[in-house]
Amino acid sequence: MRIGLILGDQLTLSLATLRVLDPQQDRILMAEVADEAGYVRHHKQKIAFLFSAMRHFAEELRQQGWQVDYHAYDPSSSFRSLLAVAKAHAQQHGAAELVITQCGEYRLQHAIDNQWASELGIPVQVFADDRFVCDSAEFARWADGKKQLRMEFFYREMRRKTGLLMEGANGDDPVGGKWNYDADNRKRYDGKIPLPQPLNFERDEIDHEVLALVEREFPEHMGNLDDFRWATRRKQAEQALAHFVAERLPNFGDYQDAMTTGEDFMFHSLLSPYINAGLLTAMQVCEAAENAWLKGKKGDGPEIPLNAVEGFIRQIIGWREYVRGIYWLHMPDYAEQNRLGNKQDLPRYYWDGNTGMKCMSEALRNTLDHAYAHHIQRLMVTGNFALLTGIEPKQICEWYLAVYADAYDWVELPNTLGMVMHADGGYLGSKPYAASGNYINKMSDHCKSCRYKVTTSVESNSCPFNSLYWHFIMRHKEQFQGNHRMSMIYRNLDKQSDEKKQALWDRAEHLLANLDDL
Ligand code: FAD
Numbered sequence: 001m002r003i004g005l006i007l008g009d010q011l012t013l014s015l016a017t018l019r020v021l022d023p024q025q026d027r028i029l030m031a032e033v034a035d036e037a038g039y040v041r042h043h044k045q046k047i048a049f050l051f052s053a054m055r056h057f058a059e060e061l062r063q064q065g066w067q068v069d070y071h072a073y074d075p076s077s078s079f080r081s082l083l084a085v086a087k088a089h090a091q092q093h094g095a096a097e098l099v100i101t102q103c104g105e106y107r108l109q110h111a112i113d114n115q116w117a118s119e120l121g122i123p124v125q126v127f128a129d130d131r132f133v134c135d136s137a138e139f140a141r142w143a144d145g146k147k148q149l150r151m152e153f154f155y156r157e158m159r160r161k162t163g164l165l166m167e168g169a170n171g172d173d174p175v176g177g178k179w180n181y182d183a184d185n186r187k188r189y190d191g192k193i194p195l196p197q198p199l200n201f202e203r204d205e206i207d208h209e210v211l212a213l214v215e216r217e218f219p220e221h222m223g224n225l226d227d228f229r230w231a232t233r234r235k236q237a238e239q240a241l242a243h244f245v246a247e248r249l250p251n252f253g254d255y256q257d258a259m260t261t262g263e264d265f266m267f268h269s270l271l272s273p274y275i276n277a278g279l280l281t282a283m284q285v286c287e288a289a290e291n292a293w294l295k296g297k298k299g300d301g302p303e304i305p306l307n308a309v310e311g312f313i314r315q316i317i318g319w320r321e322y323v324r325g326i327y328w329l330h331m332p333d334y335a336e337q338n339r340l341g342n343k344q345d346l347p348r349y350y351w352d353g354n355t356g357m358k359c360m361s362e363a364l365r366n367t368l369d370h371a372y373a374h375h376i377q378r379l380m381v382t383g384n385f386a387l388l389t390g391i392e393p394k395q396i397c398e399w400y401l402a403v404y405a406d407a408y409d410w411v412e413l414p415n416t417l418g419m420v421m422h423a424d425g426g427y428l429g430s431k432p433y434a435a436s437g438n439y440i441n442k443m444s445d446h447c448k449s450c451r452y453k454v455t456t457s458v459e460s461n462s463c464p465f466n467s468l469y470w471h472f473i474m475r476h477k478e479q480f481q482g483n484h485r486m487s488m489i490y491r492n493l494d495k496q497s498d499e500k501k502q503a504l505w506d507r508a509e510h511l512l513a514n515l516d517d518l
């Protein structure tokens with residue numbers, strides 16, 4: 001017999017492992033282990049979501065006729081790693097081989113490739129993870145010979161490959177004549193369209209057991225479980241998808257970048273934990289969005305604007321696949337990059353949420369309460385602040401990996417190290433997403449109720465983002481002044497008087513020396 005080890009982020013019925021094994025002869029192994037639960041201090045909701053989803057998945061497999069051995073989390077267990085559990089299991093059953101689908105994270109895949117077969121004393125067969133639209137080899141071929149990669153061109157390839165939102169005699173043309181409607185997706189939210197509340201799911205015994213376990217065994221981990229809203233079963237995740245398509249997708253595009261005080265989810269899908277853990281597949285969610293749009297076009301359902309559907313699909317077959325491609329192309333070296341030479345420590349409010357900066361406290365409260373923050377909070381608030389203050393990439397990457405229910409190294413690392421911190425020298429994105437308080441004020445209502453004044457830069461109560469932004473621009477002049485996308489910024493800097501530049505520099509230096517007090 002063979003053993004199929006299924007990981008916490010492989011909860012998909014069509015997983016390669018399940019396609020190659022035989023339910024009559026082979027056994028499935030799943031395990032909650034201390035090493036996976038503790039390699040960063042995952043948010044309590046992340047652990048609860050994953051453990052409960054894993055347990056429900058094991059039940060689902062049993063109902064389908066599989067023999068599933070499930071190692072539930074036990075703090076006193078001597079089996080702390082997946083390898084230790086697999087070894088004991090292989091010996092107990094006299095397994096001839098271990099089968100696994102390629103891991104999401106380099107850390108674990110590297111150990112499997114280099115250590116597991118000899119430790120287990122049996123062959124280990126790894127199958128490609130074909131839940132992704134583009135596998136690592138295809139991405140490497142696409143990237144080959146390109147000095148700089150651009151998501152937009154990769155995305156067009158993925159549109160052609162999947163046929164999503166394509167038209168024309170040969171299906172070669174993007175619907176509506178344009179590939180990308182991002183320019184339409186930057187509205188500030190004015191409160192006129194009601195924001196839909198996310199679904200709350202019925203909890204069963206498995207959920208209650210897991211929630212109690214996490215509360216008991218991971219008390220020192222970040223966040224709280226009071227408002228745990230995540231779906232933990234496939235059926236519930238499918239309900240979440242249907243809810244998104246019906247209630248949120250129509251406004252997803254327009255308000256994709258908007259932020260509003262007290263509104264944690266806006267029109268975002270909240271689907272990333274389910275897609276990343278495998279309860280939903282990337283193609284399933286894209287097709288659901290495209291079908292709803294097509295129905296609306298035919299008059300069989302509510303109309304959904306093209307900018308919304310295209311924006312949503314681009315995030316998934318564009319950004320999501322693109323960052324994964326970069327991850328596998330450049331690991332393990334990618335994780336070590338720090339091209340801006342940052343070494344500042346992460347301020348304490350990233351962990352406790354207590355700061356007078358309203359935009360930061362809102363993003364951090366959302367993170368603590370829900371193990372969630374929407375993209376613009378991650379990119380333009382907590383990410384932008386880390387970039388401007390020069391946080392050491394390793395520290396900020398570890399934070400993002402720990403605190404979100406959807407966080408896995410393959411997707412978190414390129415987003416944080418590349419997109420946010422520009423620590424890869426601009427390989428992933430051509431220009432750093434650095435912005436002053438002005439941007440946050442344009443896209444949100446936070447500045448109205450903030451302790452700091454967004455309209456000033458050098459006074460003692462002025463918005464920290466303002467002087468820190470100019471400090472970033474000044475201190476990285478050498479790296480960025482030749483970047484044509486930033487030439488306007490450097491022209492603006494040159495127009496400022498020496499006194500103003502010095503005042504901005506001094507204010508920012510003061511902030512950097514007192515970061516924990518903001
Ligand atoms: P929506 O706004 O509804 O977007 C729809 C879907 O598109 C998401 O569910 C997700 O699957 C995909 N998506 C959107 N943007 C990205 C992106 N940049 N990269 C990959 N997929 C994307 N996403 C993760 O899934 N895991 C992470 O660990 C993660 N870390 C991030 C760290 C930083 C610093 C930043 C800036 C972004 C990160 N993202 C990560 C991307 C993005 O912020 C989240 O996917 C998104 O906020 C999840 O919420 P949602 O499902 O409501 O997304």
Ligand code: DLZ
Pocket residue numbers: 006007008009010031032033034036037038042046047050082103104105108408
């Ligand atoms: C994130 C996570 C956690 C918290 N716990 C487990 C676990 O106990 N068992 C498991 O199989 N997977 C877990 N995971 C997800 C893994 O970390 C993930 O499968 C690997 O990092 C590979 O992507």
